[in-house]
Each structure stands twice: as C-alpha cells, then as structure tokens.
Amino acid sequence: GDSVTQMEGPVTLSEEAFLTINCTYTATGYPSLFWYVQYPGEGLQLLLKATKADDKGSNKGFEATYRKETTSFHLEKGSVQVSDSAVYFCAQGLGGTSYGKLTFGQGTILTVHP
Amino acid sequence: EAGVTQFPSHSVIEKGQTVTLRCDPISGHDNLYWYRRVMGKEIKFLLHFVKESKQDESGMPNNRFLAERTGGTYSTLKVQPAELEDSGVYFCASSQPNRDEQFFGPGTRLTVL
Numbered sequence: 001g002d003s004v005t006q007m008e009g010p011v012t013l014s015e016e017a018f019l020t021i022n023c024t025y026t027a028t029g030y031p032s033l034f035w036y037v038q039y040p041g042e043g044l045q046l047l048l049k050a051t052k053a054d055d056k057g058s059n060k061g062f063e064a065t066y067r068k069e070t071t072s073f074h075l076e077k078g079s080v081q082v083s084d085s086a087v088y089f090c091a092q093g094l095g096g097t098s099y100g101k102l103t104f105g106q107g108t109i110l111t112v113h114p
Numbered sequence: 115e116a117g118v119t120q121f122p123s124h125s126v127i128e129k130g131q132t133v134t135l136r137c138d139p140i141s142g143h144d145n146l147y148w149y150r151r152v153m154g155k156e157i158k159f160l161l162h163f164v165k166e167s168k169q170d171e172s173g174m175p176n177n178r179f180l181a182e183r184t185g186g187t188y189s190t191l192k193v194q195p196a197e198l199e200d201s202g203v204y205f206c207a208s209s210q211p212n213r214d215e216q217f218f219g220p221g222t223r224l225t226v227l
Contacts, residue, residue: 032214036218042220043118043220043221044157044218046216049214049215089157091157093214100170101147101162103159104157106155107154107156107157
C-alpha cells in the first residue's frame with residue numbers, strides 16, 4: 001500500500017546549522033506532498049506543499065522539492081533557529097475528486113540548541 | 115476565524131470504559147477527518163466525512179470505534195469498550211470542499227489503563 005518514510009530522529013542541531021530531513025513516498029499515481037509541523041502543545045500546521053513533479057514548496061525559510069524520479073520530498077533549511085524545534089511530518093495525499101486521507105511518515109523530532 | 119477544536123485535551127480511562135471525543139471543524143469545512151498517532155509512530159488515518167456522510171472509513175480499526183457527524187457540523191468519536199492499545203493521540207482535521215490542505219486540531223491524548 002501507499003506509505004511515507006522519513007528519517008528517524010531525534011535530530012539535534014546548533015542554531016544556524018543546516019537542516020535536512022529526508023522523506024520518500026511510495027504512492028502510485030501523482031500524489032500531492034506535504035510537510036506538517038507540530039510545535040509543543042499545538043496541533044499540526046501545514047508548513048509547505050507541492051502538487052506536481054519538480055514543484056518546490058517553501059515557507060519560513062524551509063524548502064522541499066517534489067522529485068518524482070527519486071520519489072522524494074526532502075525538507076531543508078539553511079539556518080535553523082531555536083524556534084524551529086518541533087516535530088516534522090512528511091505526508092502524501094491524493095487529490096482530485098476525493099481529497100481524502102493523508103498518509104504520514106512517523107515524524108522527526110528536531111531540537112535546536114542556542 | 116476559529117481553528118479546529120477538540121475536546122477533551124486529555125482523557126484517562128480504565129480498560130473497558132467508554133470515551134467520547136469531540137471535534138469542531140472550521141466553519142464551512144465540509145470535509146472532516148479523524149487520525150490517530152500511537153506511541154510515537156506515524157499518524158494513521160481513521161475516517162473521512164463529507165458533510166454528514168462517511169466518505170471513507172477504511173482506517174477504523176474495529177467495531178469498538180464509532181464516529182458520527184450529525185448535521186454535518188461537529189463530529190464525535192466513541193470508543194466502547196476501550197482497550198489498552200487504543201491509547202494515543204487522536205487528531206481531527208477539516209478542509210474546504212475540493213481543497214487538499216487539511217487544518218488540524220491540537221489532538222486529544224487518550225490513555226487507557
């Protein structure tokens with residue numbers, strides 16, 4: 001079945017370090033891809049998305065490019081901040097007429113130290 | 115505009131008891147979803163409502179789980195009787211018609227002892 005695999009954490013970085021969180025998907029067809037972030041005590045928030053191959057989603061300094069040839073959607077940020085500490089979830093969804101369920105990866109805990 | 119709200123935020127019950135979780139979606143969002151995250155694993159889909167109709171309930175684990183959305187507004191998810199493996203965080207999400215962005219609530223943390 002469809003699945004999403006993201007790198008296991010936790011990931012611990014110093015402020016201003018470069019961040020990469022790997023994500024690969026196995027959906028058939030052409031899914032939309034998402035990164036959601038969950039800050040402590042809050043619900044999941046959409047961080048960025050891409051809906052077709054070679055699209056780049058970006059928000060708050062984070063970027064991810066939809067790579068169909070490698071079925072990947074890796075999350076990157078050039079310089080992380082303490083406030084980026086959170087749990088990051090990669091997800092795929094099939095849009096079209098269904099706009100139904102999202103399939104998530106297991107989440108990656110990111111901790112950024114000053 | 116108010117976001118998706120869930121009640122309660124935490125619930126601790128004993129095995130065999132009944133618990134009802136509530137979700138209030140964003141006003142005007144026809145799509146309502148329930149998800150569950152168990153013990154640090156991936157967030158798993160439970161079911162999807164379009165207005166008051168169940169569009170997809172393929173993720174419901176067994177018949178101890180009952181979801182309703184009477185009137186197409188808020189939704190409840192009842193677990194009866196609860197088992198130890200039902201412990202986890204239950205998320206609700208909603209979205210506008212024909213839009214793929216889902217807005218999530220803060221979740222209900224359920225602990226079954």
